[in-house]
Amino acid sequence: xxxxxxxxxxxxxFWQRAGRVSTSLLSLLVTLLGLLAFTxxxxxxxxxxxxxxxxxxHASEATYEQVRHELGLDQPVLMQFWxxxxxxxxxxxxxxxxxxxxxxxDLMQTFPATxxxxxxxxxxxxxxxxxxxxxxxxxxxxxxxxxxxxxxxLGYSVPVFWLGLLGMLLFYAVLHWSxxxxxxxxxxxxxxxxxxGFVLIDSWLSGEPxxxxxxxxxxxLPVVILGLLAMAGITRLLRAALLEESSKEYVTLARAKGAGxxxxxxxxxxxxxxxxxxxxxxxxxxxxxxxxxxxxxVFAWPGVGRYMTNALFSGDVPAILGATLLIGxxxxxxxxxxxxLTWLTDPRTR
Numbered sequence: 204x205x206x207x208x209x210x211x212x213x214x215x216x217f218w219q220r221a222g223r224v225s226t227s228l229l230s231l232l233v234t235l236l237g238l239l240a241f242t243x244x245x246x247x248x249x250x251x252x253x254x255x256x257x258x259x260x261h262a263s264e265a266t267y268e269q270v271r272h273e274l275g276l277d278q279p280v281l282m283q284f285w286x287x288x289x290x291x292x293x294x295x296x297x298x299x300x301x302x303x304x305x306x307x308x309d310l311m312q313t314f315p316a317t318x319x320x321x322x323x324x325x326x327x328x329x330x331x332x333x334x335x336x337x338x339x340x341x342x343x344x345x346x347x348x349x350x351x352x353x354x355x356x357l358g359y360s361v362p363v364f365w366l367g368l369l370g371m372l373l374f375y376a377v378l379h380w381s382x383x384x385x386x387x388x389x390x391x392x393x394x395x396x397x398x399x400g401f402v403l404i405d406s407w408l409s410g411e412p413x414x415x416x417x418x419x420x421x422x423x424l425p426v427v428i429l430g431l432l433a434m435a436g437i438t439r440l441l442r443a444a445l446l447e448e449s450s451k452e453y454v455t456l457a458r459a460k461g462a463g464x465x466x467x468x469x470x471x472x473x474x475x476x477x478x479x480x481x482x483x484x485x486x487x488x489x490x491x492x493x494x495x496x497x498x499x500x501v502f503a504w505p506g507v508g509r510y511m512t513n514a515l516f517s518g519d520v521p522a523i524l525g526a527t528l529l530i531g532x533x534x535x536x537x538x539x540x541x542x543x544l545t546w547l548t549d550p551r552t553r
């Protein structure tokens with residue numbers, strides 16, 4: 204009888220988990236489909252005529268209609284959307300009008316630069332943001348707490364491009380602590396063999412210590428500027444979560460038993476906010492991928508953000524849509540990963 208009840212409970216628990224996983228996957232697919240529909244509608248709502256871009260301003264009516272037929276724009280909208288999905292499934296994002304190269308190839312060359320910048324900025328933000336939030340929650344109302352709140356306000360209030368320009372002026376033009384725009388100096392750009400697309404890794408593998416130091420000199424300033432944006436959110440939200448947990452009964456009980464403030468903070472409170480921390484980090488990382496557009500433009504960083512900016516100025520619709528789809532897809536997948544990690548780290552969400 205006990206074995207039968209145990210089996211029934213296990214089966215019920217299994218189907219509940221399977222239902223949650225199925226719901227999450229269905230939600231992910233619907234969101235991705237919505238992103239595809241959004242980018243497809245952007246191409247149709249754009250004031251730029253793709254047929255005119257290819258055929259030219261002075262093309263005849265016959266040439267215009269021929270190009271329109273070759274692009275499939277004379278077909279019903281639903282059929283065009285289906286063909287759009289078919290091309291995406293084959294990795295065909297069209298041809299960039301600016302580079303005359305497939306957009307997928309351009310994104311493969313520029314995306315590693317964006318990932319490198321955003322990942323280094325995220326590491327900076329997590330290390331300093333979490334540390335500052337813990338110190339602020341350890342002594343609320345202290346000087347450290349006021350500094351944490353000031354940095355959070357600064358990161359939220361000051362535009363990232365203004366900080367970038369100010370940083371370039373101070374650390375590059377005046378103090379000469381930064382190596383300036385780009386990923387490497389000109390003397391190293393054409394000698395580096397791009398094995399992975401990540402300049403730190405490639406310069407390290409090249410066996411040239413001077414090249415590696417030059418890559419770090421170019422990287423640290425945009426990392427700090429972009430990292431402040433994520434650091435502000437991590438510090439603010441984690442500090443609030445830690446202070447909220449500090450007022451709960453289990454903390455009062457731990458204090459009554461004689462536990463020290465540091466032990467309570469690290470052993471009792473911090474594990475209970477890991478789910479919040481994972482969510483904040485994931486959302487901040489996704490924000491960095493989006494917010495890298497201005498930072499890459501200021502520092503001439505050859506990533507997806509700068510690629511998209513150049514495409515916008517030149518009216519390159521395939522490049523704009525391809526970059527939008529890539530960043531949007533990353534945002535959706537990172538959110539899905541954050542939900543999964545929150546479910547694993549926080550038993551209260553199960």
